[in-house]
Amino acid sequence: MFFPRAARLAALLGALTIPATSALAQDVTLTSRDGAVELSGTLLGFDGEFYRLDTMFGELTVDGSGVTCDGPGCPSLTGFVARIGFSGAASMADVLLPALIEGFALRNGYDTDRTQGESADFTYALSTPDPKTPVATFSFRVTNSDEGFADLLADEADIVMSTREIRPTERTLAHDAGMGDMTQANRSRVLALDAMVPVVSPENPVRAISVPALAQVFAGQIANWQDLGGPDAPIVLHLPEAQSGFAQAVTDRLLVPADLPLAADIRRHPDSRTLSRAVSLDPFAIGLASFADVGAARALMLTGACGYGIAATRRSVKTEDYPLTAPLFLYIPARRLPQVARQFLAYTTSAAAQLVIRRAGFVDLAAERIPVGDQGTRLANAIRSAGPEVSLRELQKMVQVLAPLSRLTTTFRFEAGSARPDAQSRSNILQLAHALEAGTYDAHRLVFAGFSDGEGAAEPNRAISLGRAQAVRDAVVAMAEASGLQQVELEVAGFGEALPMACDDSEWGRQVNRRVEIWID
Structure with missing residues (x-):
C-alpha cells in the first residue's frame, strides 16, 4: 500500500534522523521462548522468517523461530503471504518486469493473477494450484525513477525500478536511513541493458x-x-x-x-x-x-x-562499446526480503530470464563469445591508428595473444575521471564472479585485457591499462568467495592504446577506449 505524496515526502525528509515507518505499522512485543528477553517496538515488516522492528535501540531484525509475538500487529505464521512492493520507472514496469514475473511463476509452478489498480499501478498475486494457496503479491507503483527512490526512502517500496543511477543525495538519504550503500553491487543490480x-x-x-x-x-x-x-x-x-x-x-x-x-x-x-x-x-x-x-x-x-x-x-x-548504453537498475535496500522475493531476484540473473529479457526487446546480460573473425572493424581501426606511439610490432604482439581467443561480451569500463568501475561494470564483476563460482569457465583460460585512451605517451598508457586489468581481476576474485578458482586460469595483459573503439578527440571517446575486456580460449 502506498501513501499520498505529501506523506511520502514528509517521510523522506525525516529519513535523515529516524527510520521511516508504514501507516499500517503497529506496536508489538517479541519475547524469547524462555521468557528471559523481551523486545518492544513498531513492526516494520515480516518476511515469513524474520521480524523487522523499529525499537529504542534502532531498527533490528529478529529471527521469528526464537520468539513469540504479542500485539495486534503480529502477522500470521501459518498463512503468511509475502508482499513485495516495486516502484519506479514505467518503461521497466510496462513489459519487462511482468514478463519476468510470469517466467518466474511458470518455472516454479505458481499461478498468476494480475489485478489492475489506479492509473498504471497493478498487482501480481502468485499462488500454488490445487489447492489454491496464496504465496506472494508483487505490487507495482508505476511512475518514474524519482518517485521510486522517494517511495523507498519513505519505506513504501522494497525495490526501486530505475532507468538512471541513484543521485548522490538519494544515496546519502538511503545510507542514513540504514539501507546501506546503494551503489554497491549487491544493492544496485543491473537487470537489463x-x-x-x-x-x-x-x-x-x-x-x-x-x-x-x-x-x-x-x-x-x-x-x-x-x-x-x-x-x-x-x-x-x-x-x-x-x-x-x-x-x-x-x-x-x-x-x-x-x-x-x-x-x-x-x-x-x-x-x-x-x-x-x-x-x-x-x-x-x-x-x-x-x-x-x-x-x-x-x-x-x-x-x-x-x-x-x-x-x-x-x-x-x-559490450558497452556503444557509448550511450543505459542500464536498467533494480535498487534493493540492505534488509532481508521474503524468501520468494530473493528467489525472484536470483531468477532474474538466470539463463532462462535472459531469454525473457531479450524477447521483451531489451539487451540481456548473458555473456557471449565474439570470435576474432567477427572483429574486422576493430582490427582495421587498430591498423589505421598505428604510428610512432603504437608500432606494427606492438600490434603483432597484441594479435599474437588475442588471435587464438574469443572476446566475451562482458566488458569493464570506468567512471569519468576515476579508476572506479562504472555501474554496469560493477554488476559485471558480480556476474563474472558468480559464473566462476558455478564452474562455468572451468578448464578455460581467461585473459583480462586492459586498454587505454591515446592521451599521453604509449609506455605509461600500457602500464595504466595493465594496472586496470589487474584491478578488475582482483575485484572478481575477491567477489568469488567459493573455492574452485584453481580450475580456471586467470591472466592479465595490457595493450594501452593499441585497439581504439572511438576517437580520442572527446571525453566520451576517451572513456569508451578506457576498458578491460575478457578473452577466453
Whole structure:
C-alpha cells in the first residue's frame, strides 16, 4: 500500500534522523521462548522468517523461530503471504518486469493473477494450484525513477525500478536511513541493458552524428540540419518527459560531460515509443529513444572526426562499446526480503530470464563469445591508428595473444575521471564472479585485457591499462568467495592504446577506449 505524496515526502525528509515507518505499522512485543528477553517496538515488516522492528535501540531484525509475538500487529505464521512492493520507472514496469514475473511463476509452478489498480499501478498475486494457496503479491507503483527512490526512502517500496543511477543525495538519504550503500553491487543490480539512440525520420538524409554534435543539438547550439549535412531546415527536438529516468539519463550521460545545458524548446512525450512514432513522421525531427522502441524511425550511427563509427546493436550495447548504453537498475535496500522475493531476484540473473529479457526487446546480460573473425572493424581501426606511439610490432604482439581467443561480451569500463568501475561494470564483476563460482569457465583460460585512451605517451598508457586489468581481476576474485578458482586460469595483459573503439578527440571517446575486456580460449 502506498501513501499520498505529501506523506511520502514528509517521510523522506525525516529519513535523515529516524527510520521511516508504514501507516499500517503497529506496536508489538517479541519475547524469547524462555521468557528471559523481551523486545518492544513498531513492526516494520515480516518476511515469513524474520521480524523487522523499529525499537529504542534502532531498527533490528529478529529471527521469528526464537520468539513469540504479542500485539495486534503480529502477522500470521501459518498463512503468511509475502508482499513485495516495486516502484519506479514505467518503461521497466510496462513489459519487462511482468514478463519476468510470469517466467518466474511458470518455472516454479505458481499461478498468476494480475489485478489492475489506479492509473498504471497493478498487482501480481502468485499462488500454488490445487489447492489454491496464496504465496506472494508483487505490487507495482508505476511512475518514474524519482518517485521510486522517494517511495523507498519513505519505506513504501522494497525495490526501486530505475532507468538512471541513484543521485548522490538519494544515496546519502538511503545510507542514513540504514539501507546501506546503494551503489554497491549487491544493492544496485543491473537487470537489463537499454541505450539512448538518436532517431530521425526515414526521409531525413542524415545518416550519422558525432556524440559532441549530438550534445550540441540537444543544447540548442546546433539548430539547423544544414550544419549536419542535411537540408536547410530547423531541427525539432524530441525527448521523453523531463521526470522520466530516461530523460534524466540523457542529461547525465550526454550533456553533463559536455558541460552543456539542455535546450528549452523540446517536445516531450509520455514514453519512448510515442516519441519514435512522432519523429518518424517529421523529416526535420530528431529524438533520443530507447533501443527497444526505435520502431519506424531510423537510428543514426554515432561517429567521430577520426572516422570511427558505431551503431546501436544488441552486441555493441551489451559490450558497452556503444557509448550511450543505459542500464536498467533494480535498487534493493540492505534488509532481508521474503524468501520468494530473493528467489525472484536470483531468477532474474538466470539463463532462462535472459531469454525473457531479450524477447521483451531489451539487451540481456548473458555473456557471449565474439570470435576474432567477427572483429574486422576493430582490427582495421587498430591498423589505421598505428604510428610512432603504437608500432606494427606492438600490434603483432597484441594479435599474437588475442588471435587464438574469443572476446566475451562482458566488458569493464570506468567512471569519468576515476579508476572506479562504472555501474554496469560493477554488476559485471558480480556476474563474472558468480559464473566462476558455478564452474562455468572451468578448464578455460581467461585473459583480462586492459586498454587505454591515446592521451599521453604509449609506455605509461600500457602500464595504466595493465594496472586496470589487474584491478578488475582482483575485484572478481575477491567477489568469488567459493573455492574452485584453481580450475580456471586467470591472466592479465595490457595493450594501452593499441585497439581504439572511438576517437580520442572527446571525453566520451576517451572513456569508451578506457576498458578491460575478457578473452577466453
